[in-house]
Structure formats: structure tokens, C-alpha cells
Amino acid sequence: GDSVTQMEGPVTLSEEAFLTINCTYTATGYPSLFWYVQYPGEGLQLLLKATKADDKGSNKGFEATYRKETTSFHLEKGSVQVSDSAVYFCALRMNYGGSQGNLIFGKGTKLSVKP
């Protein structure tokens, strides 16, 4: 079945370090891909999204490119801040009528950024 695999955490970085969180997917068709972020004590917020191959989603300095050839959607940020400390979830949604918008999530990667 369809699935999402993301790198296990926790990930601990110093402020201004470069961030990569790997995400790969398995899907029978052509999904839309999402990154969600969960700050401590809160629900999930959409961080960025991409709907087709080679699309790049970006927001708040984060970027991810939909790579069909490697079935990947890795999250990157050039210079992290303490305020980026959160749990990051990669997710996919199949784009066919029967899917009803169901998301398939990875297990989440906890990021801690130290000053």
C-alpha cells in the first residue's frame, strides 16, 4: 500500500546550521506531497506542499522538491533558528476521487535547535 518513510529523530542542531529531513514515499499513482509542522502543545500546521513532479514547495525559509525519479520530498532549510524546534511530518495524499482527502503520514521527526 501507499506509505511514507521519514528519517527518525531526534535531530539536534545548532542555530544557523543547515537542515535536511529525508522523506521518501511509496505510491501506486501520483500523489500530492505535504510537510506539516507541530510546535510544542499545538496541532499540526501545513508548512508546504507540492502536487506534481519537480514542483518546489517553500515557506518560512523551508523548501522541498517533489522528485518523482527518487520518490522523495526532502525538507531543507539553510539556517535554522531556535523557533524551528518542532516535530515535522511528511505526508502524501492520492489524487483520485475515492481518496476523500485522506493523508498518509510519516512517523514524524523531532527537531531541536540549540542557541
Add this chain to the structure above:
Amino acid sequence: DVKVTQSSRYLVKRTGEKVFLECVQDMDHENMFWYRQDPGLGLRLIYFSYDVKMKEKGDIPEGYSVSREKKERFSLILESASTNQTSMYLCASSPRVTGASNQPQHFGDGTRLSIL
């Protein structure tokens, strides 16, 4: 902005009690979802609904039921709470998916439920 409101942030109940978790969204979304979030397991879909009075089982429906009497409200019911249902519960909503729609799901802040 879309607002998804869950009735309680924290809830403590006893084993065997019937527990209701309420979720309301204000954007006229057709789809609503209930997930539970556990360390190391990520988010798992319990139930979803794509229309009033419609419901579909997700990946882990056992021990739960749902109710969608009005479009804006989706309730999760623990028929007889057990300690293994201690978890964070997240509600979400989204518009109906059409074709290659990239409309995201919008989440509430979650209810941390403890069953003693």
C-alpha cells in the same frame, strides 16, 4: 483562516467511562477526520467522514465510534474507555478532494486524553 476547534485541550477520564471528544470547523468543509498521535507511531487515522451522517473506518477504529449530525461538527466517542486509549487526539477538516486538488487538511490543537 480556517478554524478547527476541539472542545478540550486536556481531559482525564476513568476506565469504562463513555468519553466524547468534540470537534467543530467553521469553513463548511465536507471532509472531517479523527487521528490519534502516539510517540514513535506518528498519526493514525481512526475515522473520517465525507458528508453529514456518513462515516468511514480508518486504520484503527476498534474501540471508537463517531457521529456527524451536522456538517460543522464531528464527534469521536470512546464507548468504554481503556488505558490503552490514553493519547493525543487530533481532529482535521478539508474540502472535498477533486482531481489533483492540493487542498490541505486543517488541524485543531488536539486533546490530550488520559484514561486512569
